[in-house]
Amino acid sequence: MLPTDSVKRLSFKRCVSEGDLVIVYERHDNMKAIKVCESAVLQNRFGVFKHSDWIGKPFGSKVFSSKGGFVYLLAPTPELWTLVLSHRTQILYIADISFVIMYLEIVPGCVVLESGTGSGSLSTSLARAVAPSGHVYTFDFHEQRAASAREDFEKTGLSSLVTVGVRDIQGEGFPEKFTGKADSVFLDLPQPWLAIPSVGKMLKQDGILCSFSPCIEQVQRSCETLRSNFTDIRTFEVLLRTYEVREVKMNSFQGDEDRSTELPPCKRKQRLNEEGNGLENPSPPVVMARPSSEARGHTGYLTFARLKCAA
Amino acid sequence: MSIELNSNQNPKITWEGCNVLLDINDGDRLLFARLTPGSTLKIGNKSCSLQPLIGCHFGSLFQLETGDKGPFLSPVVEVSNQEEKGCKIDEPKDNRALVDNNTAQSLTGDEIEAMRREGVTGDEIVEALIANSATFDKKTSFSQEKYRLKKQKKYAPRVLLRRPFARSICETYFKKYPTRIGYLRVDSLSLLLSMANITAHSDVLVVDMIGGLLTGAVAERMGGMGYVCNTYLGVNPYPIDIVRMFNFSDEICKRIVQSPLAELSARENEISLQPGQPEDSCNTEKLTSPPPNSVNMDELMVTPENNNSEILTTAASPVSKACKAAKAGGKAPEVAIKSWRETGFSSLIMAVPDMDAWTIVKEVLPLLSFSAPFAIYHQYLQPLVTCMHNLQLGKMAIGLQIAEPWLREYQVLPSRTHPHMQMSAFGGYVLTGTRICST
Incomplete structure (x- = not known):
């Protein structure tokens, strides 16, 4: 997924080959991650797609099915991966993820601790941010979930950057060997306040913690715990409003000469057209935007805090 | 390990x-x-x-x-x-x-x-x-x-x-001089960096007309590996003074380069490129703007705050301005330009808060590899709407989306938790998508 490997990195000449992970794009809300295998086929509502047809085509190509339906083949990115990964848990979405990376001040070379791993949506972006020399150590107390996450990082080619451990961070804290080694720590736990004392030990001076909690009561308790040896405690909510863009025909008001006949606007227009008296003035379609009517209204609260500096 | x-x-x-x-x-x-x-x-x-x-x-x-x-x-x-x-x-x-x-x-x-x-x-x-x-x-x-x-x-x-990190620099400018960064709020900036897939070893094409904040933020994420290539229309690179705030090492500075669009596009797409015309239209505007290395930063450092009665501050006497560090924004090396022509850039990130987005996008998008993501910031909605529509019509990109981030901070205190009474109501719009191979 990352351009560290110069053979596999994106380029005009980089073509799909056997064993590649591709994102099959049907529509913006319908995508799928597939490992290319010469003998395999993909079947969906657009027909049957032979992987062998894909091999040798550049990434970003449109490929056709036996029935003439088509999909696009995209190179995976952490953002696309977030849209296709299997949800073993509730996951973090792009607005929160990007804000977390920015606020945790993660740059190449950083050591980041995370718990829980969940579906690995955030871990993928963390790995991209610390690459190539940093590392993400992520922990989940659910053995099978940790194993699935490990498989996913293998699949996305991030396993050299992410280590998944099985551990109950709320109960046991982070492993002692990370004491004073972490640049930043991310918590997505039901009772984050239980892990905060351990986080204080793991962080380097001036290191930053982020805790993600869906409920304000969790935030309240975390903040009370944080006040003892953290500073700059700030809680945010970040959401995205998306826009629909459409070409719209707007009929302009034609004047009041026809007012006498009380007809609904559409009828009136028809009538004018029928008459063909040259009054109709079909304005050219205009491209317009409006907010999408449905949106995610809440994901969680992001609480950031910095370890106090011992003077 | x-x-x-x-x-x-x-x-x-x-x-x-x-x-x-x-x-x-x-x-x-x-x-x-x-x-x-x-x-x-x-x-x-x-x-x-x-x-x-x-x-x-x-x-x-x-x-x-x-x-x-x-x-x-x-x-x-x-x-x-x-x-x-x-x-x-x-x-x-x-x-x-x-x-x-x-x-x-x-x-x-x-x-x-x-x-x-x-x-x-x-x-x-x-x-x-x-x-x-x-x-x-x-x-x-x-x-x-x-x-x-x-x-x-x-x-x-x-x-x-x-x-100073991209985060704190963006927040500081947003608070003090939002117009200089085209009202780019920190959550919008973080969205841009994610959606443009910025990481070490990428070759990122940047159009930064917000004083270098975008360039610096991209370079920070790349840690001196790969290239941040700032492109510009006309002959004068856009000022990137804010880059100086980041304390970049020489290695990182060397990877921040500039190259005029005409040079990046040359021979690559000669039919679609009409050198001169797109340049001239922008030149008039650019010529009046301050040359690189202008006083932007120093202004920021010594401007007295008038809206604060208790504290009037000026800082850092203008002592030795000589930056010993390698200067960011050198000319892109020939070999790099040649390689970009062959492979394409791995992503595009743009902030052109006062310009028509589409006229730039249609020139720079062909410089991207197929399947490369892009993220474009604007302080107005309409230029992005036009841009998105034209990209759709031209079948140049998929996964197009315009998003407006919304950020709310909370006061969390025992029995007194509530959202802040004052909040920023606007942090800009972001258009994202992925370039496709149209052949």
């Missing part, structure tokens, strides 16, 4: 000559300064040296004290954690007896001035003010705390030493 990683990539301690962000009185004043033995900071009518800040941990807190040799910054040793002193919501006190007739305080201004001359510490003055306030005891514990904080800010101002 070793957990120890190169820490010089990510220094935690200040050094002579480094740029820092000073946060005065908990966000009341923010300013950038360069730490040199000669640089000074003015708080109120007092001027103090920034020398004590050299060699300290980022995150250290200082307080302005007055000593024999005048005002100086002294490190604050936090006296354990002040437990929330029973700020209870069901406290019986309220403000029914409060009469605002300006007689509650029995200490006079002259007396306070005398105390200061005698070298009484700021904290002691605050205690004296509390002891001499007739109404302090009648206040609720919540407003007592507020009173204490207000007096502390005036008589014992605190300076927090911050490391």
Whole structure:
């Protein structure tokens, strides 16, 4: 997924080959991650797609099915991966993820601790941010979930950057060997306040913690715990409003000469057209935007805090 | 696997000559300064040296004290954690007896001035003010705390030493000079960086017309591996002075390069490119804008804040401006340009808050590899709408989306948790998508 490997990195000449992970794009809300295998086929509502047809085509190509339906083949990115990964848990979405990376001040070379791993949506972006020399150590107390996450990082080619451990961070804290080694720590736990004392030990001076909690009561308790040896405690909510863009025909008001006949606007227009008296003035379609009517209204609260500096 | 990683990539301690962000009185004043033995900071009518800040941990807190040799910054040793002193919501006190007739305080201004001359510490003055306030005891514990904080800010101002990061630089500009960065809020910036898939070893094409904030933020994420290629229409590169705030190492600076669009496009797409025309249309605008290396940064450092009555600050005497560090924004090397023509850029990131997005996008998008993501910032919605529509019509990209981030901060206190009363209602629009192969 990352351009560290110069053979596999994106380029005009980089073509799909056997064993590649591709994102099959049907529509913006319908995508799928597939490992290319010469003998395999993909079947969906657009027909049957032979992987062998894909091999040798550049990434970003449109490929056709036996029935003439088509999909696009995209190179995976952490953002696309977030849209296709299997949800073993509730996951973090792009607005929160990007804000977390920015606020945790993660740059190449950083050591980041995370718990829980969940579906690995955030871990993928963390790995991209610390690459190539940093590392993400992520922990989940659910053995099978940790194993699935490990498989996913293998699949996305991030396993050299992410280590998944099985551990109950709320109960046991982070492993002692990370004491004073972490640049930043991310918590997505039901009772984050239980892990905060351990986080204080793991962080380097001036290191930053982020805790993600869906409920304000969790935030309240975390903040009370944080006040003892953290500073700059700030809680945010970040959401995205998306826009629909459409070409719209707007009929302009034609004047009041026809007012006498009380007809609904559409009828009136028809009538004018029928008459063909040259009054109709079909304005050219205009491209317009409006907010999408449905949106995610809440994901969680992001609480950031910095370890106090011992003077 | 070793957990120890190169820490010089990510220094935690200040050094002579480094740029820092000073946060005065908990966000009341923010300013950038360069730490040199000669640089000074003015708080109120007092001027103090920034020398004590050299060699300290980022995150250290200082307080302005007055000593024999005048005002100086002294490190604050936090006296354990002040437990929330029973700020209870069901406290019986309220403000029914409060009469605002300006007689509650029995200490006079002259007396306070005398105390200061005698070298009484700021904290002691605050205690004296509390002891001499007739109404302090009648206040609720919540407003007592507020009173204490207000007096502390005036008589014992605190300076927090911050490391400039894309985050803090963006926040500071957004707060002080939002027009210079086209109202790009930190959540929009973070969305841009994610959606453009910025990471080490990428070759990122950047169109930065927000003074270098975008360029710096991209370079920070790449850690000196790969290239940040700033392109521009016409002959003058856009100024990127804000890059200087980031304390980049020479390795990172060398990877921030500039190249005119005409040069990047040459031979690549000769039919679609009509050199001259797109350039000229922008030239008129660019010629009037300040040349690179203008005074932007210094302006920022010495502009007195007029909207704050208690503290008038100027910072960092304009001492040796000579940046010994390699300069960011050199000309892109020939070999790199050649390789970009062959492979394409791995992503595109743009912030052109005062220009038509589409006329630029249609020129730069062909320079991207197929399947490369892009993220475009604008302070207005309409240019992105036009751009998105044209990309759709031209079948140039998929996964197109216009998003407007929304950011709300909360006050979290025992029994007093609620969203902040004031918030930023606008942080810009972001258009994202993926380039497709149209052949």
